[in-house]
Amino acid sequence: MLELDTCCKSFRVGAFGTKELVAVRDVSFEVRSGNVVSLIGESGSGKSTIGKMILRLLPTTRGTITYDGTDVSTLQGRSLREYYADVQGVFQDPFSSYNPIFKASRVFTMLRSEYFSSLSRSEWSAKLERSLEAVSLEPGDVLGKYPHQLSGGQLQRMLIARALLLDIRLLVADEIISMLDASTRIDVLNLLGELKSRGLGILFITHDLSLGNYISDETIILRRGRIVEMGATEKVFGDPRHPYTQNLLASVPHLHEKWRHDRVVAAAVPASADDGRALVAVDEGHLVAAGFGP
């Protein structure tokens, strides 16, 4: 459905933009319908940049992003509007996604004027109720309230409901549960699981390996803008080949198992070691930067 082909993104930084910062290097992967792909990386790995490029919030520097065979960068006006009817994003901080001086349900009315102006009032409210129910929100609880009167979990679920109103096919979920409390974030995660079984493709961007492991079918590990390992989640987590992935996994705090001191291979491989290494298959559907394989 969505395909990234050797995407690169560089930013101009420093005084007068004299330096170049390469945030994303030669990233290629695919998101299919009914699939959850986790994009896992530490801060500065370029994971959010990739999400923003897919949503056309940032242009790519090189490479192409295609959606159902169409190059996303060529979309304009009407075709772009249709693209957004299929592809939507939800971001990390629910509190800054709403304008605090308007009621939270304004996100729905804005959507209505843009996409559903032909629907009658009753059809619209029925549709709205259905999508709020899909994210297990009580319409009476959330409609007509201001953002500060709602919890982070409720706000985040409203944003997902807003995306669902459009009958989207692909959701870019950028750290959507990092801000939520432990007792409520699992509900949002389970909601993603349900959406997936309805055929939605989800790009789940996170720094939390256990969350990525819980929900995703495929996992991509990013380091300094480059994919170092990717493949089916059970393979990447069960049999990590790249030292960086191994190190990440060894650092995850577990609840029933203490950190093991023999498992750290920290700093053994600097990020620059990945330069110029292509991804090679070590197993069916399990790719690792060349040289770290078998």
Next chain:
Amino acid sequence: MSLHVDDLTVYYQSLRGDVKAVDGATFEIADGEIMGLAGESGCGKSTLGKSLIRLDTRMRYVRGSVELDGQELPVWDDARMNPFRFRQVSIIPQYALSALNPTRRIGRMAVELLKSRDVAVDAVLPEFRRRLELVDLPQDILERFPIELSGGMKQRVVMVLSSLLDPSLLIADEVTSALDVSTQRAVAELLVEFRDRGFVKSMIVITHDLSVLYQMADSILVMYAGKLAEKAPAETIVNDSRHPYTQLLLSSLPEVGVRYAERRLKGIPGRPPSLLEPPAGCRFQARCPVATEKCDEQPPFCPLEAGHEAACWKAVA
């Protein structure tokens, strides 16, 4: 006992009334103990940590006492607390990453800080350098500006500064939350090492992340809506907790190895009560699956066995 807190109650003043953020906290920390303080956002864990060293202007001391190494801490008196701060009680603040003065080099900032606290700078500086080296920071760090350091490096500078005078109690507020997993592990292990080397006698580590606490803390205290819910050795909290809130919270945490397709985890329905007018009785009552009429009365925070305390009628019975 290194630290002894008895019925400490601290409210926030607001226009609509008092926000009862810490209500009747009673606990002890032994010498050399690292106690994890866990709970969800808004449960009062940071307030409890802060009230042991400095009440900010919105916080109002209501009652209770704090005793450190047999000496009473006058937590309600800002001026009288001053001799204790930094020397006996020290804190690594939340957002420590932005705690460093951006206009000063690290070395100069440290000197200014020590002078402001009337510490003999020349006597302390060699130890400061030694400790910076110990936490794997390069020699030239004193010449650098904070902007030149990564998040993990800044966190380590703040850790070294906060514990420089070997305080008896160190409060670490969300020190690992903003860091990446590998840095998070390094910082957590350094905190344990600080205790092992005797830089600090005991420690309170405040975080929302129970799995990090399990890795580093000796005991864990779980708070819910301003009240203490349960305190026990880390192993007991994780494997044999008795308070329904702790149990539900633990069962909602995804771990590496648990997959949606195989085992579906459940959250806790509902949300914490407002602390402006918290309900009478147990504050977890409305979300608790095993609540009974008895829960209209506040359960005492009482010992179940040695080192294990919980505030729940069910746990006592």
